[in-house]
Amino acid sequence: MALLEVKNLSKTYDNVTTALQDISLSVEEGEFVSVIGPSGAGKSTLLRSINRLVDASQGTILFDGQDITRVKGKELRRVRTKTGMIFQHYNLVNRLSVIENVLHGRLGYKSALSGSVGYYTEGEKEQAFVILSKLGLTEQAYKRCDELSGGQKQRVGIARALMQEPRLILCDEPIASLDPGSSKVIMDYLREINKTMKITCLVNLHQVEVAVRYSERIIGITGGTVVYDGPAGELSERMIHSIYQSAEGGLITDVRERQ
Numbered sequence: 001m002a003l004l005e006v007k008n009l010s011k012t013y014d015n016v017t018t019a020l021q022d023i024s025l026s027v028e029e030g031e032f033v034s035v036i037g038p039s040g041a042g043k044s045t046l047l048r049s050i051n052r053l054v055d056a057s058q059g060t061i062l063f064d065g066q067d068i069t070r071v072k073g074k075e076l077r078r079v080r081t082k083t084g085m086i087f088q089h090y091n092l093v094n095r096l097s098v099i100e101n102v103l104h105g106r107l108g109y110k111s112a113l114s115g116s117v118g119y120y121t122e123g124e125k126e127q128a129f130v131i132l133s134k135l136g137l138t139e140q141a142y143k144r145c146d147e148l149s150g151g152q153k154q155r156v157g158i159a160r161a162l163m164q165e166p167r168l169i170l171c172d173e174p175i176a177s178l179d180p181g182s183s184k185v186i187m188d189y190l191r192e193i194n195k196t197m198k199i200t201c202l203v204n205l206h207q208v209e210v211a212v213r214y215s216e217r218i219i220g221i222t223g224g225t226v227v228y229d230g231p232a233g234e235l236s237e238r239m240i241h242s243i244y245q246s247a248e249g250g251l252i253t254d255v256r257e258r259q
């Protein structure tokens, strides 16, 4: 059984903008899958539908066999704890310390009261420090997040997601705001998490060459529909142009580097 199964998913915003049209795909446990496509193709809407930041207009999303398309309240919180999310702009609380932000990853497991008073067990604190150390952030633990570089902030975002003990990590343009060096560090961490912790990763990316280098499988989306779903190694230049609806030679693709 696939960890994630999206069946005939459509999303129309405000009865006007169709962002997704009849999308079907599945992701097996342990896979590292990238989603590519031009701006406005629906990549963010797809990821946001999967963790229910956006409600689907039609279709079904199965997570570990459970239909989560319309779950609410406690059940939605439970499902969300198993799905970590990493954002382009990090979504950290800047005035709080690194360790506090990482501990926020446990909030989905707590009652509203113990979460609001910042109650965390010793075990959770220890776990947070282990994760910070894995991400090379031990020395930053008590710094405020607004003192960090973009690459460090994104590592805090990953650490917070790991605190949830997720089975799936959804990454929405995780490197779009970073320089090439920091981008590599982040992608290497995501790959390591995928390989060593066996956490499934679904990653929206703008950079085709990064998607090819890091993923086993690539899903290409254009105009809200899936136009490619296959091995990264079989993504041809022609298909890239078709996904981006561009003329030959009209894109910086750099895919030959992989050979």
Ligand SMILES: Nc1ncnc2c1ncn2[C@@H]1O[C@H](COP(=O)(O)OP(=O)(O)OP(=O)(O)O)[C@@H](O)[C@H]1O
Residues within 6 Å of the ligand: 013, 014, 017, 018, 019, 037, 038, 039, 040, 041, 042, 043, 044, 045, 046
């Ligand atoms: N909250 C919203 N309200 C209305 N329309 C929206 C909303 N979010 C996205 N859209 C529209 O839905 C379509 C798909 O947007 P989406 O952000 O999912 O694409 P994307 O592929 O992630 O784009 P980008 O790569 O630029 O982030 C676009 O036409 C966008 O304008």
